[in-house]
Amino acid sequence: MTTPAVPGTPRIPEAVHRRRWAILGVLMLSLLIVVLDNSILNVAIKTISTPEPTGLGATQGELEWAINSYTLVFAGLLFTAGLLGDRFGRKRMLLAGLAVFGIGSALAAQSGSPGELIAFRGVMGLGAAFVMPATLAILMNVFEREEQPKAIGIWAAGVGLAVAIGPITGGVLLDHFWWGSVFLINVPIVIVAVILMVVLVPDSRDPKPGRIDLVGVVLSVIGLVLLVYGIIKGGQLADFTDPAVLATVLAGLAVLVGFVWYEKRAEHPSIDISYFKNRVFSAAITAIALVFFALMGVTFFSVFYTQSVRGYTPLQTGLLMLPLAAAQLIFAPRARLVVDRFGVRATCVGGLSVIAVTLAAFTIFDSDTPIWVLEVVFFLMGTGMAHIMTPTSVVIMQALPREKAGSASALSNTFRQVGGALGIAVLGSVLSTAYRGGVEDELRLLPEGMRHTAGESIEATLGAAARLGPRGDGLVSAANDSFLHAMHVTALCGAGVALVGVLVVALFLPGKPPAASAAPAPAEPLDREPVSSGR
Numbered sequence: 197m198t199t200p201a202v203p204g205t206p207r208i209p210e211a212v213h214r215r216r217w218a219i220l221g222v223l224m225l226s227l228l229i230v231v232l233d234n235s236i237l238n239v240a241i242k243t244i245s246t247p248e249p250t251g252l253g254a255t256q257g258e259l260e261w262a263i264n265s266y267t268l269v270f271a272g273l274l275f276t277a278g279l280l281g282d283r284f285g286r287k288r289m290l291l292a293g294l295a296v297f298g299i300g301s302a303l304a305a306q307s308g309s310p311g312e313l314i315a316f317r318g319v320m321g322l323g324a325a326f327v328m329p330a331t332l333a334i335l336m337n338v339f340e341r342e343e344q345p346k347a348i349g350i351w352a353a354g355v356g357l358a359v360a361i362g363p364i365t366g367g368v369l370l371d372h373f374w375w376g377s378v379f380l381i382n383v384p385i386v387i388v389a390v391i392l393m394v395v396l397v398p399d400s401r402d403p404k405p406g407r408i409d410l411v412g413v414v415l416s417v418i419g420l421v422l423l424v425y426g427i428i429k430g431g432q433l434a435d436f437t438d439p440a441v442l443a444t445v446l447a448g449l450a451v452l453v454g455f456v457w458y459e460k461r462a463e464h465p466s467i468d469i470s471y472f473k474n475r476v477f478s479a480a481i482t483a484i485a486l487v488f489f490a491l492m493g494v495t496f497f498s499v500f501y502t503q504s505v506r507g508y509t510p511l512q513t514g515l516l517m518l519p520l521a522a523a524q525l526i527f528a529p530r531a532r533l534v535v536d537r538f539g540v541r542a543t544c545v546g547g548l549s550v551i552a553v554t555l556a557a558f559t560i561f562d563s564d565t566p567i568w569v570l571e572v573v574f575f576l577m578g579t580g581m582a583h584i585m586t587p588t589s590v591v592i593m594q595a596l597p598r599e600k601a602g603s604a605s606a607l608s609n610t611f612r613q614v615g616g617a618l619g620i621a622v623l624g625s626v627l628s629t630a631y632r633g634g635v636e637d638e639l640r641l642l643p644e645g646m647r648h649t650a651g652e653s654i655e656a657t658l659g660a661a662a663r664l665g666p667r668g669d670g671l672v673s674a675a676n677d678s679f680l681h682a683m684h685v686t687a688l689c690g691a692g693v694a695l696v697g698v699l700v701v702a703l704f705l706p707g708k709p710p711a712a713s714a715a716p717a718p719a720e721p722l723d724r725e726p727v728s729s730g731r
Contacts, residue, residue, distance in 0.1 A: 493623025
């Protein structure tokens with residue numbers, strides 16, 4: 197039986213402890229803009245894919261890169277961002293990240309081509325890489341251990357809030373302004389967050405930081421870029437056996453293997469590979485990656501389903517996604533109560549099972565399915581996600597020493613973002629390949645030079661059909677039918693990934709502890725370094 201921490205010896209300075217909930221609010225505002233940006237973009241992708249002057253005329257592949265350029269830079273630099281925060285101060289890195297994110301947002305709003313948008317989204321990803329891990333690391337250093345699960349639950353609910361606000365805000369902006377306004381909206385939020393951060397949030401750092409692992413950073417970025425680029429290219433070509441696609445994917449995998457090999461032997465690695473010897477830690481990280489793999493891919497195609505097939509506006513699409521976010525907002529702070537009653541394993545198995553079922557439910561959707569069915573599916577999906585995010589985040593953050601909070605947060609967010617990037621790339625490519633296969637025969641109505649581009653996405657096909665006039669009506673019908681078939685195939689793939697997650701958490705996450713040790717305090721001696729109370 198583990199001896200609980202002595203209540204009379206708090207580790208957090210009193211001045212910080214008194215304002216801890218206000219600090220959490222500031223951290224959630226910083227988190228809000230990072231998550232808000234992606235959820236806004238999900239609503240705007242259809243508008244961006246339309247030809248100028250309404251949009252940029254982006255292709256399916258360019259849309260995926262507009263999302264993944266942000267995610268790749270984000271994921272690739274999270275290791276470094278966590279280490280720099282632990283070394284130089286998390287507050288300092290968070291402020292720098294917010295500034296870069298705000299500048300990138302302003303530039304993205306003025307993009308004149310898909311290429312510029314992709315580049316400026318990468319700048320935004322650079323800023324976000326320093327924001328996300330710092331928020332969770334600071335949280336771990338302003339709350340006592342017994343309050344951390346509750347605080348992390350509220351932090352996770354902030355993701356739900358951003359998912360709710362993003363699509364609705366994006367829809368309102370697109371109804372009244374040009375597409376770039378969905379990025380420009382980040383700038384005033386950044387300004388407010390920076391002011392509150394300077395006033396309220398204390399700094400903290402690792403008293404014994406290691407050296408920065410430049411080789412590891414370079415290897416991780418190159419490996420991820422090659423891997424995801426190859427997957428996206430395979431979807432564009434509708435041929436994953438193409439030599440260029442295979443060579444790029446295999447090169448990416450080889451570089452990532454080299455990254456792991458190097459990290460195991462490096463004196464000051466970006467990732468301490470020994471962390472993964474802890475099966476609970478590894479299972480929690482894997483569960484987060486698989487959840488985001490499945491959900492990011494589904495979110496990508498659901499926007500086209502609601503707007504292209506069903507004909508809803510961006511604002512209506514944002515409102516339709518509200519149940520997904522509302523469920524996270526409602527249940528994420530309360531998930532710890534479910535964990536207390538049933539244990540981490542049962543809670544996460546239940547959450548992932550719900551996600552698998554809701555993903556499979558997309559196979560019943562047609563062009564005239566009652567929209568309330570979609571709302572129920574979104575609500576259940578958000579409920580499932582809330583019961584995975586909070587328990588796994590607590591497991592990950594409490595598995596490592598408090599002074600390594602930046603690294604633990606970076607690991608969690610890296611796997612989340614890599615999972616999301618691969619989900620968009622893999623499931624987006626499955627969608628693209630299945631769609632092209634279904635609509636290819638009907639593209640014979642078009643001039644030969646237009647057929648390949650018109651088959652890349654439903655928006656491209658509908659655009660080509662519009663140029664045909666009345667002769668394009670048959671092509672519109674074929675595009676809708678082909679997209680629905682492709683969506684069904686993609687949803688089943690996502691459900692399969694979620695079921696793999698069910699198996700992982702069922703095998704490796706801990707069950708409900710015995711009553712005598714219901715308040716475990718693993719590795720408590722590792723938390724001896726107090727947080728600085730300075731501003």
